[in-house]
Every structure is written in structure tokens, then in C-alpha cells.
Amino acid sequence: MAKKIYVLEDDKDIREIIEMILEEEKYEVVSFSSVNEFMAKDKHEQADLFLLDIRLPDGNGISVCEMLKKNYSTEKIPVLMMSAHSSKKEVENSCSAQGFIGKPFDIDNLIDQVGQSIRHN
Structure with a gap:
């Protein structure tokens, strides 16, 4: 069974590119364009990974992220x-x-980070 990734991204073009990339990697992708839409899921x-x-x-x-954790x-x-x-530092501190x-x-970095995060879960 495919691992499920929830993507929260408001930019339609970026969201569609991410969906396409991850679906090519055989992930199931569920996308949301707003926090409200995400919260109504x-x-x-359950997802195997959140990409926010x-x-x-x-x-x-x-x-x-804080709410999920x-x-x-x-x-x-x-x-x-x-x-x-x-920045990465901002996120790490918050x-x-x-x-x-x-x-x-x-694209390769996205695929690598998603794969590593799911494998370590």
C-alpha cells in the first residue's frame, strides 16, 4: 500500500508540481490549499508524512506543525x-x-527528504 502524504500549499502551481513528483514516486498525495481545508480533513x-x-x-x-506535534x-x-x-533556522527554532x-x-532534494522522513517513521 502506498504511503500517504498530506500537502498543505496555497500556490496551485506548486501544489500540482509536488503532487506530480510525489505520485511519480508512488506516494498517495492528498492536497490542501488552506489551513481551514486542512483542518476539515x-x-x-492518517498520513505517513505532512509537507507544510x-x-x-x-x-x-x-x-x-505545532498543533500536529x-x-x-x-x-x-x-x-x-x-x-x-x-530559513531552516527559523523553522528549527519554532x-x-x-x-x-x-x-x-x-526535485531530487524533495524526493530524498520525503523518502528519508517516511523511512525513519
Whole structure:
């Protein structure tokens, strides 16, 4: 069964590129364009990895990361943060994400970080 990745990214083009890349790597991808949409997801389904953009129109990925890490049912699921505006240091100091992907991102780096994070889960 394919590993499931939840992607929270407001930019439609970036979201579609990430979906395409990860689906080619045989992952199941569920995408959300806003924090509200992400929060309304089916609570019975679980992801194997969360890939979260930081700057979103209705909130930010760091807050979502903090919420996921405080929730018993999601605290052990790896989180990768993405941003064109924040630094790895900023993210490391603010939430317990397993990694950071700067935008524009390198496709091989994205695939490697996702693969490593899922394998170590």
C-alpha cells in the first residue's frame, strides 16, 4: 500500500508540481490549499508524512506543525516544512519539524527528504 502524504500549499502551481513528483514516486498525495481545508480533513484517515508550506492565506504552517506535534494521534508523524521566505533556522527554532525545504526547491532534494522522513517513521 502506498504511503500517504498530506500537502498543505496555497500556490496551485506548486501544489500540482509536488503532487506530480510525489505520485511519480508512488506516494498517495492528498492536497490542501488552506489551513481551514486542512483542518476539515477526515480525522479517521492518517498520513505517513505532512509537507507544510509556512505562509498561507489563512494562517501558517508553523502553527499547524505545532498543533500536529501536540496531538497524540499525529505527534510521531514526520513533518517537512517548505518556504521561500523562512530559513531552516527559523523553522528549527519554532516547531519540531523533521526537515525544511526551501523554495524554489530541488526535485531530487524533495524526493530524498520525503523518502528519508517516511523511512525513519
